Amino acid sequence: MNLAEEFVLLAYGDDGVPDTDSVRLDHGLGGALLLELAISGRVGVEDKKVVVLDPAATGDPLVDQALERIVADGRPRKPAHWVRKFADTRKPALDGLVDQGVLTREQDKVLLVFPRTRYPAPNGVEPVPETQARQRLTAAVSGTGPVDPRTAALCALVAATNLDRKVFGSRDRKRVVERLREISAGDWAASAVRQTVEELQTAVIVAVVAASTVSAATS
Numbered sequence: 001m002n003l004a005e006e007f008v009l010l011a012y013g014d015d016g017v018p019d020t021d022s023v024r025l026d027h028g029l030g031g032a033l034l035l036e037l038a039i040s041g042r043v044g045v046e047d048k049k050v051v052v053l054d055p056a057a058t059g060d061p062l063v064d065q066a067l068e069r070i071v072a073d074g075r076p077r078k079p080a081h082w083v084r085k086f087a088d089t090r091k092p093a094l095d096g097l098v099d100q101g102v103l104t105r106e107q108d109k110v111l112l113v114f115p116r117t118r119y120p121a122p123n124g125v126e127p128v129p130e131t132q133a134r135q136r137l138t139a140a141v142s143g144t145g146p147v148d149p150r151t152a153a154l155c156a157l158v159a160a161t162n163l164d165r166k167v168f169g170s171r172d173r174k175r176v177v178e179r180l181r182e183i184s185a186g187d188w189a190a191s192a193v194r195q196t197v198e199e200l201q202t203a204v205i206v207a208v209v210a211a212s213t214v215s216a217a218t219s
Contacts, residue, residue: 001129002060003039003150004032004093007157009102009130010167016106016118024161029093030086031160031193033066034079035153042067049076062092079192094119102127137167141179156184160194 001009007028013019020028034050037043040063044053055071057064066086097103103119110116121127136151137158147155158164159180168176 001133002032002063003036003153003157004029004062004089005097005102006129006133006154007032008090008093008097009127010133010154010158011161011163012103012119014120014124014126016103016120017116019166020161020163024163026087026090027083027193028157028161028163029089030083031079032153032157033063033086033089034082034192035157036060036063037067037070039149039153043070045079046076048078050079050082051076062089062096065092080195083192097127102129134167138171140183141168141171141176147183152183155180157193159184160191 008025011018011020011025011028018025034043038045040058042052042054042056042058043050045051050070052067052071055067058067066082066089069085070082094103094105098105098119101122104122106118106120108116108118121130133154137155140147140151140155158167159177164176164180165173
């Protein structure tokens with residue numbers, strides 16, 4: 001599993017629908033791809049801009065497509081730029097998990113009218129990769145020492161997208177938040193995710209308020 005696949009498994013419930021809003025889910029996935037490229041040594045950050053360190057393919061189609069987009073762009077850009085650009089990762093990530101047999105794809109309708117695609121696990125049993133990811137995350141927040149880069153990146157993504165309540169359930173909330181903050185400190189890609197989500201949420205609020213004001217003025 002790459003980080004995007006692990007993240008999407010954590011973000012989806014047993015019923016096959018997301019447990020978080022689209023903004024956090026999609027931009028969390030964008031950040032996951034960026035972090036995957038960083039962990040694999042393909043990109044880094046210089047002067048607060050993402051730069052290519054190694055253009056060689058990783059062998060993972062989803063990750064390599066992201067790398068190709070950065071290489072083709074040819075310009076150092078802020079992490080938030082790529083978080084936004086990679087926010088179209090949800091469908092290919094889910095399709096890949098379906099192809100691997102980790103998830104299934106089901107079509108139904110909400111209120112018997114609106115079409116919906118769900119991605120439940122086969123036989124309703126939590127996928128092994130998701131269980132393993134949860135175990136790594138739980139061990140990380142339960143401990144006090146260093147955390148391996150991949151688990152630390154996943155912790156940072158969970159914190160940046162407010163998925164910690166779902167992932168860690170009844171564990172002491174204060175302790176979880178403090179430990180996630182400690183693990184995530186200095187994680188530039190996850191910080192970009194958090195910043196991007198906050199910016200988009202603010203933009204949506206501004207748009208809604210503006211629309212309401214116009215509506216009130218014309219009524």
